Amino acid sequence: MEQITVEYLLQQKSFLQYCLQSDDAAVRQWEQYLQAHPEEAAVVHEAASIVRDSALYMQAETLKPAAVDRLRQSIQEEETVQPPVRKMLWKRIAVAAAIIGIIALVLFWMLPAKKAQQPIAARSKMVITAGDSSYNIPARKMLALQDGSFVLLDSGASIRIDPAFGTRERRVYLSGTAWFKAAKNSQHPFRVITGNIRTTALGTAFRVDASQGAASVQIELEEGKVAVERISSAGTELLATLMPSESIKVYQQQNRTTQKLPFAADRLQAWKAQEIIFNDAPVADVLSQLQVLYNQPILLEDTLLNGATFTGRFGHDSLSTVLDLLCFSLNKKYRTTADNKILIY
Template sequence: MRYQQGNATEQERAFVEQYYRQFEQEPNLSDTYTGEERAAIESRNWERLMERVAEPAPLRVAGRARFLRRWGWAAACIAVLLLAGTYYWLVKTSPAGRQQAVIAAPDPAVAVTYIRNIVLPDGSRAVLQANSRLQFPPVFSGRAREVTLIGEAYFDIVHDHAQPFIIHTGNLKTTVLGTAFNIKAWPGQESVEVSVTSGKVRVEDGKQVSVELTSNEQITYQTAAATVALHKVDAAATAARWAQADMIFRDEPLEKVAAAISKRYNVQVSFNNEQLKQCELVASFSGTEALETVLQTLSAILNIQYTRSGNQVVFDGAGCGEQ
C-alpha cells in the first residue's frame, strides 16, 4: 500500500490518518477472537478488496496516467475502509465490545482485591470489602429491593416503606426500611454477623430464627446450628472498621490521595494546577462516606476547589492552602 511505503500524496495520507484517528480511543478487544477467527475475517475482507481491484477499468487513451492515479487512489480508499470496517466489526460486535460500552466500572458481582464504594439503583450506598460480591438488578422494580451478598459489606440504605430493602446471605435474609449496618457472610464461614449502626433491621432464616436489631446491636448467627446470639456493640467504631483501609492519610500528597479516591469510588481525578499534586494533608475517613463528602473535606483542608461531572473530578486552585 502506498501509505505504508511512504509514497502517498498529501491528500491520500490525510485520508488514511483521518480514518485511523477515529479508532484510536477504542478499546483493543480484538483478542476476544481466536487466531483462526481473526485470520478468517482478514482473509474474507482481503478477497473483497482483490475483487474490487481486479474489476476491469474502462478503456481510455487520453489522460490514461491521470486515470490510473485516480484508480490507485480509489483502491487505497477501499482498502482503508475495509480495514477500518474489520476493526470496527472485531471490536464493536464482540461480546466484550458491547459490554465495555455499557459497564465502565468493575461489576460488583465480580470480586476484586480492593475495597470499593458503589451506589445502588435507588441511591443507597454500599462499601464492599475486598474479595466480596454484591448482586443486584439494574432497577429495583418489584415489591422489594433485593440483593445478594457474598462476603462483607457496609450498607447505607435509602428509606422507603413501600419497598423494603432485603439482603440475602446464604440462609439468612436481612430486611430493612432505611438504616446503616454491616454484614459479614463469607463462604465457608461458620457464622454470619449483622451489626446495625443506625435504624432497625429484621434478620431471619426462613425457619426458626427471626430477630429485630436496632442501633449498636449485633447478632451472630451460627449457620450449622441455626442459632443466634445478640450483643451490644459500638457499631460505628467496630463493625465497619475494615472500610477505613486506604482512607487514612498522614502527610500524604494529594496525588496519592486522588489515586486512592479514584480506585475506591471509580472516578477519574485530574488537576488543572499540577502543583496541587504535591500538597500534603492529614485526613481520616471512615470509608463509608459519599464521594461528595470526601471531596468537600479535601477542598476545605487545602483551600482548593473541585468540579465533578459524572465520573470525572477536577481539582483546581492556587495550591497548598494559598489564597
C-alpha cells in the first residue's frame, strides 16, 4: 500500500469498521498495518479521530446500491475540490463542510449491524390504547396514545393506561422515567400517577422521573403548566404548580418538604435526544416523532414518501444531523421556511 492520506482512509469501509470496532477482521487488518507502518500512525489517528468525533451511529440492515452510487458520486465531487496538500486547516473546514457528511453516509449505508447488541426498536411508533401496558422495556421507546399524546419511555420503565382513559380524564400509571407530550384537551385532563404523586396537565410537555423507587418523584416542565399533588386517605394536597423551566422533587412521605427549582432546558433536550432508534419505520412516523422530540414543525412536500421506510440510530445528535441523513436516504433536501418550519422537498 502506498503512502496513505486522510481522504483515502475515510473512503475505506474496512477503516470505518476498524474505527468503530464493528468488524474483527477489519480491526486486525488495521492493527497489523500500524505495526508494519508506524510512520503512518499520525495520519491514521487523525482520520480515526474524525470518524469517532462525528458521533453519527446510523445503521442499516442491507447495503442499498442506489445510495452507494450517490455516495461514490459525492466522494468524487469532494475529491475535485480538495487541495493536494493536507493541512490542519482542512480538518476544521473541510471536515465540517464535506468529510463528516461523507462519513455519515458511509456509516449509514455500510456499517454492519451487530444484531445481538442492538437495542430493541419498534418498526414504527407503538400506539397504545385504554387498558394497554408496556413493562420494563429493554430500550427507549416512543409511544403514541390514542388521544394524540406521545410518551418517550426510558429503558427499564413501565407504563399502564387506565381502562377508562379518555372518558372523564386521561390517566396513566408510571414506574421509572418518561417524557410526556400531552395533547391539548381542556375537558379531559392528562394525569400521570406515580405512587401517591399525581401530575396533571391540560396540554403540555414534561418529564417525570420515578426511577429512584417509590421514595421520591422528580417532575420537570418543558412547556405549558402542570399541577403536582399528593394523594392520601385524607384527600388531595396541592404541592406545587409548575411553570416552564421549573422542576420539583416531591416525596411520597408527607413529612418530607418539597422545593421548586429551575432546570436547564438544554439538559432535558439532550436527554430526549440521547438515543433515537428507527427500525424500518414509515417516514410519516419518523417525522411525527422528530417533531415531538425536537419541538420543530417538519413538512414533507412529496406526501407519497410517507409510505417509505427509514432505519437508523442516533445518539446525542442535532436535528440537522438527523435530517441530513434522512434526506440523503430519501434523495431529498430540506430548508427552513419563512415561518420557521422545516420543509423536505
